Amino acid sequence: MTNTKHTLVALVEDKPGVLNRIASLFRRRSFNIQSLAVGGSEHPGLSRMTTVVVGDSAQVEQVRKQLEKLINVVKVSDITEEDMVARELALIKVKATASTRSEIMQIVDIFRANIVDVAPGSLTVEVTGDEDKLDSLLGLLRDFGIKEVSRTGRIALTRGSSS
Amino acid sequence: MKKTGAQILCESLVKEGVEVIFGILGGAVLPIYDTFPQYPQLRHILVRHEQGAAHAADGYARVTHKAGVCIATSGPGATNLVTGIANAYMDSAPLVAITGQVATPVIGKDAFQETDITGITIPIVKHNYLVTDVAELAKTVKEAFHIAQTGRPGPVLIDIPRDVQQAQKDFVYPDKLDLPGYRVVSRGHPAQIKKAAKLINEAEQPVIIAGRGIIISQAYDGFKEFAEKAQIPVAHTLLGLSSFPGNHILDLGMMGMHGTPCANMAVQNADLLIAIGMRFDDRATGNTKEFAPHARVIHIDIDPAEIGKNIPTEVPVVGDIKNVLTALNEQIERKEHVAWLSQIEQWRYGHPSLEIRQSDELLPQYIIQQIYEATQGDALVVTGVGQNQMWAARYFVYTKPNSLISAGGLGPMGFELPAAMGVKVGCPEEVVWCVAGDGGFQMTIQELATLTQENIAVKIAIINNGYLGMVRQWQELFYGRRYVDTKLWNPDFVKIAEAYDIPGLRVTRREEVIPAIQKAMEYPGAFLIDFLIEPEENIYPIVPPGESLARFFEPSKPEVLEGKL
Numbered sequence: 001m002t003n004t005k006h007t008l009v010a011l012v013e014d015k016p017g018v019l020n021r022i023a024s025l026f027r028r029r030s031f032n033i034q035s036l037a038v039g040g041s042e043h044p045g046l047s048r049m050t051t052v053v054v055g056d057s058a059q060v061e062q063v064r065k066q067l068e069k070l071i072n073v074v075k076v077s078d079i080t081e082e083d084m085v086a087r088e089l090a091l092i093k094v095k096a097t098a099s100t101r102s103e104i105m106q107i108v109d110i111f112r113a114n115i116v117d118v119a120p121g122s123l124t125v126e127v128t129g130d131e132d133k134l135d136s137l138l139g140l141l142r143d144f145g146i147k148e149v150s151r152t153g154r155i156a157l158t159r160g161s162s163s
Numbered sequence: 164m165k166k167t168g169a170q171i172l173c174e175s176l177v178k179e180g181v182e183v184i185f186g187i188l189g190g191a192v193l194p195i196y197d198t199f200p201q202y203p204q205l206r207h208i209l210v211r212h213e214q215g216a217a218h219a220a221d222g223y224a225r226v227t228h229k230a231g232v233c234i235a236t237s238g239p240g241a242t243n244l245v246t247g248i249a250n251a252y253m254d255s256a257p258l259v260a261i262t263g264q265v266a267t268p269v270i271g272k273d274a275f276q277e278t279d280i281t282g283i284t285i286p287i288v289k290h291n292y293l294v295t296d297v298a299e300l301a302k303t304v305k306e307a308f309h310i311a312q313t314g315r316p317g318p319v320l321i322d323i324p325r326d327v328q329q330a331q332k333d334f335v336y337p338d339k340l341d342l343p344g345y346r347v348v349s350r351g352h353p354a355q356i357k358k359a360a361k362l363i364n365e366a367e368q369p370v371i372i373a374g375r376g377i378i379i380s381q382a383y384d385g386f387k388e389f390a391e392k393a394q395i396p397v398a399h400t401l402l403g404l405s406s407f408p409g410n411h412i413l414d415l416g417m418m419g420m421h422g423t424p425c426a427n428m429a430v431q432n433a434d435l436l437i438a439i440g441m442r443f444d445d446r447a448t449g450n451t452k453e454f455a456p457h458a459r460v461i462h463i464d465i466d467p468a469e470i471g472k473n474i475p476t477e478v479p480v481v482g483d484i485k486n487v488l489t490a491l492n493e494q495i496e497r498k499e500h501v502a503w504l505s506q507i508e509q510w511r512y513g514h515p516s517l518e519i520r521q522s523d524e525l526l527p528q529y530i531i532q533q534i535y536e537a538t539q540g541d542a543l544v545v546t547g548v549g550q551n552q553m554w555a556a557r558y559f560v561y562t563k564p565n566s567l568i569s570a571g572g573l574g575p576m577g578f579e580l581p582a583a584m585g586v587k588v589g590c591p592e593e594v595v596w597c598v599a600g601d602g603g604f605q606m607t608i609q610e611l612a613t614l615t616q617e618n619i620a621v622k623i624a625i626i627n628n629g630y631l632g633m634v635r636q637w638q639e640l641f642y643g644r645r646y647v648d649t650k651l652w653n654p655d656f657v658k659i660a661e662a663y664d665i666p667g668l669r670v671t672r673r674e675e676v677i678p679a680i681q682k683a684m685e686y687p688g689a690f691l692i693d694f695l696i697e698p699e700e701n702i703y704p705i706v707p708p709g710e711s712l713a714r715f716f717e718p719s720k721p722e723v724l725e726g727k728l
């Protein structure tokens with residue numbers, strides 16, 4: 001079986017220690033995760049967690065079932081095969097001089113990204129999109145010299161009325 | 164009327180039907196202990212080490228089918244429970260462990276005897292709680308018992324800071340649970356059951372692998388009906404022993420590393436495996452790549468995460484075994500499997516390593532067999548870990564349901580004595596034999612004091628080979644007979660027992676075995692027999708680690724070990 005990226009979306013109770021239980025499970029069972037993002041959901045008291053797991057489908061099914069066994073985890077779905085919207089946000093602090101600044105701004109425009117901070121030697125860019133878009137922007141900005149990057153990891157929802 | 168957290172805890176325990184608590188006190192649980200006298204219906208048994216409290220509660224739970232309760236103070240008391248909690252987790256025993264914690268204002272400040280026991284136990288509990296508000300306490304206890312005892316049972320820990328034990332609140336025991344993330348599937352899916360029945364009806368060489376899930380579900384009758392109706396032979400995991408009569412014609416005994424040749428050969432040659440309430444532990448399967456190469460697999464278990472974890476499964480049935488078997492029994496056809504069963508009979512015989520040698524030596528197999536003869540199987544056998552455990556598994560005939568209590572998944576030496584104590588407390592009418600290793604016995608030997616203080620009549624048989632025997636056997640077979648640090652200097656166990664006010668006997672010769680066992684059985688209280696056995700006796704057959712089950716080694720088949728050094 002082949003290793004691919006799977007997107008798991010979970011509803012988890014918003015209680016102290018829940019992330020610790022989830023992280024502990026990934027570590028203990030040697031599950032390979034690429035990203036993990038948690039935040040509020042439409043249900044009070046429940047958070048939505050998106051995690052990207054790398055593995056073959058049997059391994060990922062194990063991850064899903066083990067996660068679901070945690071008492072504080074309400075539901076876990078593997079939405080990889082479903083029609084979904086997936087986004088990631090990145091903040092990129094790039095070196096900028098008087099001569100490179102306008103070129104950077106052009107690139108940022110093409111990516112429909114925003115400049116959120118301007119300082120004497122740098123610009124900070126905010127970009128949203130799928131991972132490929134973020135990767136290509138980062139690739140282009142690398143030539144100018146990247147000072148810092150912070151990425152959120154993927155968040156995802158299925159499209160339309162399915163839930 | 165307001166009650167303290169400690170009283171609320173005790174009230175809740177009473178509501179849950181708790182009768183016995185095993186524990187040791189300390190500063191962080193003093194408020195709880197201080198309220199015990201107000202609740203005489205809660206019997207507290209003072210152990211000599213918290214590991215003993217956890218194993219005793221585990222043993223109690225396994226034979227009563229309700230949660231065992233243990234209690235310990237914060238810090239060292241709590242960490243001493245860890246082995247026992249991990250053991251209950253591996254073997255799916257319902258356990259509620261209560262620990263005291265330092266007061267909430269000093270949590271996180273490295274206060275005296277503060278340890279993060281909820282953090283420590285995350286990977287070895289079904290769930291755990293740190294209760295920081297007395298208003299949450301009753302609800303937490305209710306949830307803890309529910310989680311521990313339902314679905315696939317397991318340990319739940321409740322950590323209660325001292326100030327929460329002292330805080331006051333009205334006591335209201337909730338009658339509803341609010342656990343949105345906890346669901347137990349108890350009925351098998353009808354379509355899956357139908358598929359399973361079809362495979363069973365078509366199979367020519369089916370084998371059942373019986374695990375402890377059958378015992379947990381108390382599905383003995385439905386299981387017997389199942390095996391008999393379809394005439395399917397039954398191989399057991401270690402913990403599946405005593406789920407089916409060991410003297411039944413369809414019984415193959417234990418499979419796995421020290422399994423019987425017929426169980427292992429049957430599994431390896433099966434065209435269909437019906438795995439029931441088991442989890443394909445590597446000690447049972449041997450090399451998974453070469454495991455049962457011709458078999459399609461039906462896996463019945465209440466835990467969906469066990470399906471496909473170690474062995475690919477064609478037909479999973481998730482549900483309570485008792486319910487699933489009831490449904491399945493209606494759909495399976497009567498079969499005879501004449502050719503298959505006669506093939507299996509051939510595998511039963513011709514293995515000298517299974518037989519008890521006629522010799523003057525004091526052999527452990529003979530001792531276990533004589534305990535069986537003396538009790539006629541009407542006893543609960545609690546084992547240690549190592550060779551003694553395997554001899555107890557193989558040479559006692561388990562005809563009584565749920566009569567083998569052993570630590571299978573974790574294998575902690577020292578389980579035997581405290582677990583036997585809990586078993587006897589849970590089933591005071593039963594005869595309880597503790598089959599101990601001389602090594603393991605010394606890991607929890609201090610519980611002899613608890614036996615005497617609480618008048619718990621456990622019969623102890625030390626299988627004394629003067630070695631960490633199982634490890635010595637591996638050194639003999641796999642490390643060129645280099646016995647590095649496995650030889651034990653042992654104390655005089657009979658004198659030790661005497662010092663604890665427990666009578667005992669030393670047995671060195673075969674003819675003393677039966678009278679000694681008789682004497683132990685006739686004596687009304689706890690009794691210890693120190694059997695000085697043949698020191699280098701081995702347990703055979705053995706499937707070398709990493710080998711397929713078909714390649715079991717017996718002294719008559721030296722080629723299996725070639726190249727293993």
Ligand SMILES: Cc1ncc(C[n+]2csc(CCOP(=O)(O)OP(=O)(O)O)c2C)c(N)n1
Pocket residue numbers: 547548549550551552574575576577599600601602603604626628630631632633634
């Ligand atoms: C707590 C613990 N430490 C170490 C081991 C590794 N181990 C497995 S069996 C064994 C030997 C046990 O010796 P004994 O209790 O005398 O039993 P025997 O095998 O001799 O019957 C050891 C050391 C273990 N299972 N548990």
Ligand SMILES: [Mg+2]
Pocket residue numbers: 600601602626627628629630631632633
């Ligand atoms: Mg020994």
